[in-house]
Structure formats: C-alpha cells, structure tokens
Amino acid sequence: xxxxxxxxxxxxxxxxxxxxxxxxxxxxxxxxxxxxxxxxxxxxxxxxxxxxxxxxxxxxxxxxxxxxxxxxxxxxxxxxxxxxxxxxxxxxxxxxxxxxxxxxxxxxxxxxxxxxxxxxxxxxxxxxxxxxxxxxxxxxxxxxxxxxxxxxxxxxxxxxxxxxxxxxxxxxxxxxxxxxxxxxxxxxxxxxxxxxxxxxxxxxxxxxxxxxxxxxxxxxxxxxxxxxxxxxxxxxxxxxxxxxxxxxxxxxxxxxxxxxxxxxxxxxxxxxxxx
Numbered sequence: 521x522x523x524x525x526x527x528x529x530x531x532x533x534x535x536x537x538x539x540x541x542x543x544x545x546x547x548x549x550x551x552x553x554x555x556x557x558x559x560x561x562x563x564x565x566x567x568x569x570x571x572x573x574x575x576x577x578x579x580x581x582x583x584x585x586x587x588x589x590x591x592x593x594x595x596x597x598x599x600x601x602x603x604x605x606x607x608x609x610x611x612x613x614x615x616x617x618x619x620x621x622x623x624x625x626x627x628x629x630x631x632x633x634x635x636x637x638x639x640x641x642x643x644x645x646x647x648x649x650x651x652x653x654x655x656x657x658x659x660x661x662x663x664x665x666x667x668x669x670x671x672x673x674x675x676x677x678x679x680x681x682x683x684x685x686x687x688x689x690x691x692x693x694x695x696x697x698x699x700x701x702x703x704x705x706x707x708x709x710x711x712x713x714x715x716x717x718x719x720x721x722x723x724x725x726x727x728x729x730x731x732x733x734x735x736x737x738x739x740x741x742x743x744x745x746x747x748x749x750x751x752x753x754x755x756x757x758x759x760x761x762x763x764x765x766x767x768x769x770x771x772x773x774x775x776x777x778x779x780x781x782x783x784x785x786x787x788x789x790x791x792x793x794x795x
Contacts, residue, residue, distance in 0.1 A: 552583040556612040558597030560590040562712025564729040568776040569613035590709050593680035594618040606781040608788035614779035617682040637784040639792045645729040645774035646749040647688050650742045664696040671702045677714035677723040688727035688772040729774040
C-alpha cells in the first residue's frame, strides 16, 4: 500500500514538472484592424482603402476600420503607422505621396520613410490632366499657350506638396518650357477636394488620378484633356493618352498599396498578400 502510494505521488510530481504541450496561438486577425489614410476622405488612397477594407473584412470576419489622418502632406498618418506596434493591427494605405514622392519633397522627416513593411501594391492609378467641363481650352497645347501668354493667371489645385499633382503639373510645365511659377498653386487636403474645386470653377486646371476623377468626368462636371496611360481607358474612351496629343514624356502616375510598420511578422504579411 505504501509502495503504491509512493509510486502515485512520484508520477504526479513528474507530471507537474513536465512542460505542458504548446498551444498554438489563434490565427491572425483576432480583433479589428486599423487602416490609416494620410489624407482626407474621397481621395484615391481613401477610395482604395475602403474597397480593400470591405473585401477583407467580409473574407476574414474581422472589421477593417478605415481612419483618415490628414495633415502635413500625409506625414501625420504615415508617422502614426510606422511607429505603431508591428503586430498587424495598424496598417496604412500606402501610396506614392507618402513614400518616394514624400522623400523627394521633404528633407527633415520625423521618421525614416523607407523603414516600412511593404505588403502589396493594390492599384496603379493613371493621372488625368483636367479642366472644368465648360472651359474654353480643348487640349493641352491650348492650355500651355494660354499659360505662356497669361502667366500667373491660371490656378491649379493640388492635394499637398507630395501629391501626384505636385509632380505631374511641374512636369507639364517643364516639357512646355514654362517656368514653375507660371501658375498659382492652391493646396487642398485631398484629391477629392481638388476635383470638386475644379468642377466649381474655383481653380482652372488639375492633374489627378483616375479613381478621383471618373465620377465627375462621367457627370460632365470636369473634362479630361489627356491621361497618362499607354492607351485609352475603357470607361473613358474620349480622353486621349498623353502621347496621342503630343506629350509622350508625361509619365507621372499614382499607385496605392498596403504597408505597415517595420518588422511585421511574416505570417501577417503572408495573410494579406494572399488575400
């Protein structure tokens, strides 16, 4: 009896000191995810983020909350994302304006712009050169000649100093041998605000992305003079490619993608990349 009791106690002790079988962590994601946008609502990054969030939320059964953090040409939202905990629950809708174009236009950034985990590019967004629907200018050549004759009269809109228009419009001036200060620049918080201002006659010219301008072109509120794309786009066949109207060297375009803080776990990156 004593021997049996001793053996039972021995086995209980052994079981107590043995490590428990490892339990696998629950699969990511287990809670809502924040998708940060460095610009206001309605712009290209915002539109893309909401489409991605809707699709992924439904597929994964977890909310993807799109949060707009406009300010400082996208710096505020980008800094929030890149300094967040790298657990996959704070990501951003990355784009040209908060990556390469940001680095090209800003010297003293409060973070290292290249220190991010790039997950995937989602869209390529062609740039349209636009005027108001009832504008007297019928093509880009006419616009260039009128700027030459009337410098500092034209107003052009841009969604911050790192936005696609901040590079596309100076390139247009350069290829026409026009000085940069030929136009009066008006800065807005988002691409949606730019095209709305154009439709309302508050500015004369803009260079914005397909995702921002399509609705107003189809509604005949603004008119596309050219698109930076190898061929005409199926939904907007009346807008010629820039090369068709004598501007083959116009090559600025936008893009959007998903990125996160540096050192995101590989399983998080893989989950997003495969979705």
